[in-house]
Amino acid sequence: MNSEEKKVSYQTTNSYSTLNQLTDKTKNVWLVFHGIGYLSRYFIRLFENMNKEENYFIAPQAPSKYYKGEDYRRVGSSWLTKENTTAETENVLRYVDAIVENEKILKQTNFIVLGYSQGVSIASRWIASRKIKCNAYIMISGGFPKELHKEDFDFLTHTTKITHIVGAEDPYFEIEKVEAEKERVKQILPQIQFKTHPGGHELNLESIKAIL
Template sequence: MQPQFFTTPRTARYISLGEPGPGIQHVWFCLHGREQSLQDFASQLVNLDTPERLLVLPEGLSRYALPALDTTPETAATVASWLAPDSSEADLADLTVYLNGLAAQVLAACPPNTPVTVLGFGHGAAIACRWLAAGRIPYDRLVLYASIFPAEIDRQATLAALPNRPVTVVTTTTDTFTSEAAGEGLVQDLQAAGLTAQLRYVSEGPLTLAALGASGEVPADPPSPAQ
């Protein structure tokens, strides 16, 4: 008995730190980790939230409650994952459509040619790479933080399909994450794919632009003179 697939529209959720508009100079699309709530992810990005920067945090399409020992079902945190092992290709196709549509909507409400950074955390780093490898969304740089590529995603093939944009690999100085998330091997794979990649280290706590490489954020074009 084989599972069958049926494509249907569905409603996704996202958090926006900032509002699209003429004053936005930088747009960041930030993809959370596995079994992570958007609120928890947003708390890690609070240092990046400035008036001229728009942070868009899409949520994975697989949402579910993750109760802790000291909570009731009513107070359980809602977390999300990006794909399931037994339907990864279908999930990845759905995610590409979802992220393309969200990005197009957000960028249409910002000044033309606003610089775009994509940040992926944990499994979200792998999803970011698969999404950008499709080549539909213009972006200026990619930041991969504590990256973990699940077995369902071929890392070397995905990196080889990425556009030629600079990549910053961020890893922690603590031992919270697995050795795969250490970053050195990912930098080597990125460089083998012909991409410019640098490795940066952060400690625990909210991320900072300094840790992510502030100089790598592409400057926005100056506003056009009034007609």
């Protein structure tokens, strides 16, 4: 058997979702990354109760889609797997770059990056590789990429508000592992604050509002 794996580059198109309008009254622009199993148009609805005049949300769409369940009716998506991760990561990051360029975000607004669950890995890598000086970075119920180090975030100032939120009843996070992860991430992002909410593996809007 003479099998060989090759690579080819090509142009592709992907969607993304927005919520509210970007105007001169907008105070906060949010770039929000969903977790595994979501589609961006459903994930972005979780932010509908935020002030519509002050907040504009942009939700990128993970490129890999699949059917959820055996009835083949509901569709979910995933950002990355362990297969060909390096190349796939760069593809995703270039896609995020294209979104930000297309949106022409107003410079006078606060720029907030939020990653939920698997979205934390994409948001963290994008901030680190593109040296994104956001006003705030919120991580929710997600693991921080193992390959990132303190020097990857040296460009951030002490004024960048960084928060990790996890549900007290989150079944995916054992307390011992959470404490160990806290210590590791604290070494990388010294200004990070750790918060909890009373729920499980979910995005809790009240805990997000309390940060701002």
